[in-house]
Amino acid sequence: MKAGAAGMKQDRIGGVVSIAVGAGSLVEAAILYPFRLNSTSGDFVMPGVVGALLVVMGLLLVFVVKTPPFEIERPDRKAGIQMLGTIVILFAYWWAISELGYVIGTVLASFGLFKVVSGYGWIRAAVYAGIITLVLYVVLIQLLNIALPTGIFNV
Amino acid sequence: MNSLGMLLGGFANALTPANLLMALIGVLIGSLAGMIPGIGPTPAIAILMPFTTALGPVQGIIMLAGIYYGAVYGGSTTAILLGIPAELQAVPVTLDGYPLAKQGKGGPALGIAAISSFVAGVLGVLGLIFFAPLLAAQALKFGPPEYFALMILTLTVIVNLSGASVAKGLVMGLAGYLVSMVGVGPSSGHARFTFGLAPLSAGVEMVSVIIGLFAISEVIIGMGSRTPVTAAEKIGSVYPSRADLKHTAPTMVRSGLIGFFLGLLPGASPAVSAFLSYDVEKRLSKNPGQFGKGELRGVAAPEAAGNATASSGFIPLFTLGIPSSPPLAILLAGLMIYGLQPGPNLFQQSGSFVWAVIASMFIGNVMLVVLHLPLVGIWVKLTQIPLRVLKPIVLILCVVGVYTVRNSMFDVLVAIIFGVIGYFLRKYHWPLVPFILCFMLGPLTELSFVQSMSISNGSLSIFFTSPIALVILILAAVLFAVSVFLMRRSRKRALSLEADRPDLPISIHTN
Structure with a gap:
């Protein structure tokens, strides 16, 4: 494959996604049409116009427009694991703040991130996680008086 | 009250000890x-x-x-010390700033950059004082059709972004409009694009989208790419000599004026004026061959012009709601x-508050x-902090920061999802700023359109x-064409520089 050709192929796929999203928006416009104020005004207009333009732009990207070529830099195995691990930890952090509270959630999440992202050992990651949690606790809760979730342990 | 009086009032508001500390x-x-x-940035x-939302509005x-x-x-x-321009605007600064740093003259380059930024900033404030009353006087003539036309004019900025x-x-941009429609429709009150999820009825929080697209995705994508980090050399005194100042003063003024007047045009970005002023200085120079090898004017010109455009960019931002650069879009x-x-x-409507902001x-x-001139040694050391130490801290700050805006865990979830989406968009070179711009302006665009249609039956x-x-719509068409021309020119210059100067570790973020 020529250099940059992969990027152009991805742009065509992006065009297809644009068409699909635009079609979804047109469907929403059709659902909202009965609640119109008049034929050119109401909540259906913007979804309709934006949906139609997305379909048109998508078609242009797929069939007409030649976007500038670009290289897609794929992450190596280690970086891929780091990225995936980071995303999993972020979602887990979101859950942990609600259920376990901000303090426990932040200790666990920052420990995980220092392990996965920074590649630190257990002890160093734990120390850094403790420091970060403590500093943020003092700044956010003590100084700025921000109310953060306390979770089932009320911490 | 005239604008000078309002500005003095703004200074009185901004110059309290607590506000100075902020x-x-x-x-x-x-x-x-x-x-x-x-x-x-x-x-x-x-x-x-x-x-900042944890503080009062002014602070x-x-x-x-x-x-x-x-x-x-x-x-x-x-850009100067490590040769890494974080945005397109910083590329011309790198061209001479980095060679100067390698020659042990990073200090004077930083000093000239700081002074150029200051000159440009002052020009921007003076421009606001002059132009703001003129534009504010026109404010009462703006109704829904004019606002809608203004929103169309804003689309011309997408070319630059x-x-x-x-x-x-x-x-x-269209996708940004689409996401801005999530929630309750402004005219019927019926839910749109909520897919039956109750939290979506309140719409998608702007900060969640911004943090997800610009911060979380930046950290994630940074894991897969290797940013070339170069150790900064000894930088020398940060205070430029009198000869350096004399040498660069005309450049600062010229480039500042170029940048200032370009910034008044909605659609002209700091990157355009930075490249343009660099070219102008090179053409005017008696030693054009020195440019690219460590010429202080090569630092002063793009720095002054880019910052003057960023500063005068506040005029279209405040008066028309049009940001000219990605940082200004976030500031909006x-x-x-x-x-x-x-x-x-x-x-x-918000005169005293706005003047406090300007002050x-x-x-x-x-x-x-x-701060920067005496503490430059510390700043230099800070550029050497390994990113792997900071990434976990940045991610934790993102999550907590999003939560603090509305105390909503749903907003946090939205930010993480947009972080993942942002990663793929960046990976495949889909620009993020048009999305965020249209997302921000979507509600006003729709409201002004619906109101216009109601007025005109x-x-x-x-x-x-x-x-x-009508004038605004014609202006939009003209600016669209001019923006396409100017931006293509700047991009060609940047690409040719990347090809010509493989010694510079340039990696431009176009998102």
């Missing part, structure tokens, strides 16, 4: 975040913006202004969080020079029978 903290934090290689402002916006100036200048520090492909930028979001709606009525920008600029001719709306 400006100081903002400049310090902004500088630190902006100069970390791999983060850069736009994500830095995005990460720090939510925390929050003052800190935000400090963060803005600090982050933008911090980006220049990285689209990166390599205008078509992809337009798709992203910050203003909107505080209930300010940039546009023709801004000076009428605080001036103060932020002064603090920048005062559904006739689209209302946009062509209103003289102001």
Whole structure:
């Protein structure tokens, strides 16, 4: 494959996604049409116009427009694991703040991130996680008086 | 009250000890975040913006202004010392700044950059004082059709913010409009695009989207790419000599004026004026061959022009609601969080608050020079902090920052999801700023359109029978064409520089 050709192929796929999203928006416009104020005004207009333009732009990207070529830099195995691990930890952090509270959630999440992202050992990651949690606790809760979730342990 | 009186009132408001402290903290934090290689000004402002909401409106916006100036200048520090321009605007600064740093003259280059930024900032404030009353006087003539035309004019900015492909930028802008429609429709009150999820009825929070797209995705994508980090050399004295100042003073004024007047045009970005002024100085120079090898004028010209455009860019931002650069787009979001709606009525409705903001920008600029020159040794060391130490901290700050805006865990979830989406968009070179711009302006665009249609009983001719709306629409078409021309020219220059100067570790973020 020529250099940059992969990027152009991805742009065509992006065009297809644009068409699909635009079609979804047109469907929403059709659902909202009965609640119109008049034929050119109401909540259906913007979804309709934006949906139609997305379909048109998508078609242009797929069939007409030649976007500038670009290289897609794929992450190596280690970086891929780091990225995936980071995303999993972020979602887990979101859950942990609600259920376990901000303090426990932040200790666990920052420990995980220092392990996965920074590649630190257990002890160093734990120390850094403790420091970060403590500093943020003092700044956010003590100084700025921000109310953060306390979770089932009320911490 | 005249604008000078209003400005003095703004200074009185901004110069209290507590507000000065906020400006100081903002400049310090902004500088630190902006100069970390791999983060850069736009994500830095995005990460720090939510925390300012814990403060009162005036203090929050003052800190935000400090963060803005600090982050933008911090980006220049990285460009000069490490040869890593975080944004397109910083590329010409790198061309001569980095060779100067390698020659042990990084200090004077940083000093000239700081002084150029200050001169440009002052020009911007003076311009606001002059132009704001003129535009504010026109404010009462703006009704829904004129506002809608203004929103169309804003679309011309997408050309400058689209990166390599205008078509992809337009798709992203449309997607931004689409996401802005999530929630309850303005005319019928019926839910749109909520898919039966109750939290979506309140719409998608702007800060969540910004943090996800600009901060979380930046950290994730940084894991897969290797940012070339070069150790900074000894930088020498940061205070430029009298000869250096004499040598660069005409350049600062010339480039500042070029940047200032370009910034008045909605659609002209700091990147355009930075490249243009660099070319102008090179043509005017008696030693054009010295440019690219370590010429102080090569630092002063793009720095002054880019910052003058960024400063005068506040005029279209405040009076028309049109941001000219990615950091200004994020700042626009910050203003909107505080209930300010940039546009023709801004000076009428929130005059004292706006003048306090303008005064605080001036103060932020002064603090920048005062702080950066004596503390440059510390800043240099900070550029050497390994990114792997900072990434976990940045991610934790993103999550907590998003939560603090509305105390909503749903917003946190939205930010993480947009972080993942942002990663793929960046990976495949889909520009993010058009998305966020249209997302921010979507509600006003729709509201002004619906109101216009109600006034005209559904006739689209209302946009062509209103003289102001018609002029704005014609201007939009002209600016669209001019922007395409200027941006293509700047991009060609950047690409040819990348090809010609493989010695420079240039990696331009077009997102």
